[in-house]
Amino acid sequence: MSSSIPTVKLNTGAEIPTIGLGTWQSEKGQVREAVRYALTETPIRHIDAAYVYLNEEEVGQGINDAIASGKVKRSDLFITTKVFMTFHNRVEESINESLKNLNLDYVDLLLVHWPLGFNPKGSHPLFPKTADRKKFDLDPTFDLVKTWKQFEQVYKSGKAKAIGVSNFSVPVLEELLAGGIEVIPAANQIESHPFLPGKEVVEFCKKHGIVIEAYSPLGSTGAPLLDNPVVTELAKKYGVPPATILVSWHVNEGRVVLPKSIKKSRILSNAEWIKIDKDDLSKLDELSSKFGLNRVVKPDWGVDLKFPDWRL
Numbered sequence: 480m481s482s483s484i485p486t487v488k489l490n491t492g493a494e495i496p497t498i499g500l501g502t503w504q505s506e507k508g509q510v511r512e513a514v515r516y517a518l519t520e521t522p523i524r525h526i527d528a529a530y531v532y533l534n535e536e537e538v539g540q541g542i543n544d545a546i547a548s549g550k551v552k553r554s555d556l557f558i559t560t561k562v563f564m565t566f567h568n569r570v571e572e573s574i575n576e577s578l579k580n581l582n583l584d585y586v587d588l589l590l591v592h593w594p595l596g597f598n599p600k601g602s603h604p605l606f607p608k609t610a611d612r613k614k615f616d617l618d619p620t621f622d623l624v625k626t627w628k629q630f631e632q633v634y635k636s637g638k639a640k641a642i643g644v645s646n647f648s649v650p651v652l653e654e655l656l657a658g659g660i661e662v663i664p665a666a667n668q669i670e671s672h673p674f675l676p677g678k679e680v681v682e683f684c685k686k687h688g689i690v691i692e693a694y695s696p697l698g699s700t701g702a703p704l705l706d707n708p709v710v711t712e713l714a715k716k717y718g719v720p721p722a723t724i725l726v727s728w729h730v731n732e733g734r735v736v737l738p739k740s741i742k743k744s745r746i747l748s749n750a751e752w753i754k755i756d757k758d759d760l761s762k763l764d765e766l767s768s769k770f771g772l773n774r775v776v777k778p779d780w781g782v783d784l785k786f787p788d789w790r791l
């Protein structure tokens with residue numbers, strides 16, 4: 480069991496710690512202490528936040544508590560946030576809001592949260608609906624490359640030390656890369672676990688030097704993947720909790736992994752990883768062909784995101 484977390488290099492030259500703390504669905508009133516604890520009492524130095532999680536201010540308080548304790552410096556930390564779909568014509572406004580929430584001068588990584596646009600002047604500031612309330616109110620003028628050009632400006636301003644994307648499939652990445660962009664995305668954050676390994680997007684990103692970050696590595700709410708017999712069998716073999724197997728699968732294969740927890744004992748144990756033998760890594764790689772693909776996070780945005788399993 481290793482308690483030191485390896486890093487991988489982004490295309491900017493910066494190092495990103497391969498295990499970070501996820502904060503989606505981390506409740507207000509708990510996430511501040513969870514973040515402070517992670518950064519000061521465990522090896523975690525990487526926090527994954529987002530404007531739309533509506534807890535960014537508390538995440539920032541946890542980060543600032545950690546810095547104020549003197550145990551870590553801002554430069555030791557890797558902080559990510561994301562721009563939501565109603566802000567795709569106002570990327571600078573979004574990063575300014577996030578930096579205010581986080582009480583920071585810069586983030587280490589800023590991501591396009593999803594490759595689609597919502598009406599910025601609709602029925603709701605984040606989740607606008609059509610007049611009949613049945614669908615999300617998409618922005619027909621959304622232009623991926625135009626949004627990315629705003630990200631490039633934010634990158635040049637120094638407010639984001641790296642820029643990347645999230646929930647981008649191969650066809651969407653191809654569209655972006657063919658759009659005459661100046662800065663190649665540094666990372667692509669996707670749902671990834673042995674039941675949704677995303678082999679085609681992982682391969683594509685590897686070829687283009689884009690680091691894969693895995694969200695919902697335990698299967699999201701309630702961590703359902705921890706009960707899979709292959710995972711529990713490997714946990715028994717290596718004498719570690721099942722979560723360590725799912726975290727270590729990514730670390731061993733050079734990906735970043737972002738387990739979410741607000742419970743201290745879990746934050747600490749999810750920060751540990753082990754070396755897994757090649758044969759056992761292959762068993763995990765092949766789990767989805769045995770048990771089928773299982774995407775857990777599939778919001779009904781009304782747009783085909785072009786992942787092989789994504790159907791409208």
Ligand code: A2P
Binds near residue numbers: 738739748
């Ligand atoms: P909690 O925050 O109460 O610990 P994912 O990282 O795939 O999004 O999974 C997050 C879910 O898994 C949350 O419900 C979280 O609950 C739970 N969880 C996180 N770590 C563990 C763990 N080590 N063992 C069991 N459940 C966990």
